[in-house]
Amino acid sequence: MRGWKEDDYLPGATIPLGGTARENKTGSWRTTFIPYFNSKVCQACPPSGQGCPSLSEDCSVTCQRDCLLCWISCPDGCIVMKDGEIQGIDLDYCKGCGICASVCPRSAITMVNKNEN
């Protein structure tokens, strides 16, 4: 063993720091697909009701604007949300699983094949 000393490693592989997961950018594991977030589709229905794909009388009940399903469903917490609005996707950690795209009721997120782009 080349110069290994027990003191080099903390027992049990304990890391004496918090929040170290952030240093491991798992976005590097992403292979083919990248999520593309279209905020216009997600947030359609500005106050005047323009551009909403499912405008109806029950809007107050059925509104899918900023439903946050992608934010809840992302296994890596990569959907960036601020003040109840989706801002985008954190590609540093996104592994391209596509769950966000499949749960979005408006298909505001699409998985784009990076090789085709």
Add this chain to the structure above:
Amino acid sequence: MTTETERKVTIITGNYAIAEAMRQINPDVAAVYPITPQTEVSERLATFVADGLLDTVYVPVESEHSAMSACVGAAAAGARAVTATSSQGLVYMQEVLYIASGLRLPIVMANVNRALSAPINIHCDHSDSMGARDSGWIQLYSENAQEAYDNVLQAVRIAEHQDVRLPVMVNMDGFIISHGSEVVELLDDKEVTEFVGEYKPAFSLLDVEHPVTIGPFDGLHGHFFEHKKAQIEAMDRARGVILDIGREFASLSGRSYGFFEEYRLADAEVAVVVLNSAAGTGKIVVDELREQGLPVGLLKLRVFRPFPSAELADALRNLKAIGVLERAVSPGLEGGPVFAELRSALFDVGISPKVASFIYGLGGREFRPEHAREAFSSLLDISKTSHANNLVNYLGLRRR
């Protein structure tokens, strides 16, 4: 000026003795799931907590896997955690045993030895703890209720020692000792509090001033191999620590503990090596045969992990024949685990005694004096010949 101590000599079962030890330790967390023949340990501990005698947070989990997982979480948070189990329960928590030792958490567990199914059997044998021998836990074995009580107290100090920091399993025979009433001297509560001291964890998840990450992934380019080497080194250091704590406990209690007990071994020509309660029966037969002038002795192994190879070789080197009384088997391996490890330990000793395996007591099959006599008789024959005819023998097996 110390206050007067109130030790109590009482009649108590093995289970209750262990529960008393745990009561006096007053652990931060006890996460337990019941299983025969351990159940009374968890019941008794729960009663103490319910009666307001302890500061312990008692977590009645839904399984043994959860019991050990909760202990791991508690210990990682800096709490002194204990639990108890047997047999299927020990195997149910098997994956977490490796996690506890890998994370170097000083959890103390009482294991009441019981056979592993199938067939279902609730009675004593050592298959459960032997099955956990690679898990990185220190393993102590107890002949009787007094030893079980004493071992649990020492276990806390051994586990938490800064040079060790490994979990410790204290074993005791199911039903035979767990449910049998014996005379036990209990130390005074204050003596135990002083002996076990305060737990000083190396890290704590609850210490928000110094955040830590416990149990990170250590992958292909990491240092897993080095961490396992560190664990091995800790287990090696435990040898010295076990002896030191044993000496300290001896000056406190008057009862000595080392790696093993030698019974009339010094001038013996043949001896048996045995763990747990069968040692009691063995010693009576040793006395009986000595009355007849036969040069027999007994070695009762207390510490199985770390395995005291050098010390055993030293203690046994002058014998002509050794019988390993074994209460567990490993089908496909001749004899059992203790036999295999002992022979390995004797391999490099200059003059090799003949070693034979005597499997007994599986599934609680009673180990009686006549079985011990049978073993000694075989060993005396073996000592006169150049080899053992049967490497593996079975005591108390019903013939068809």
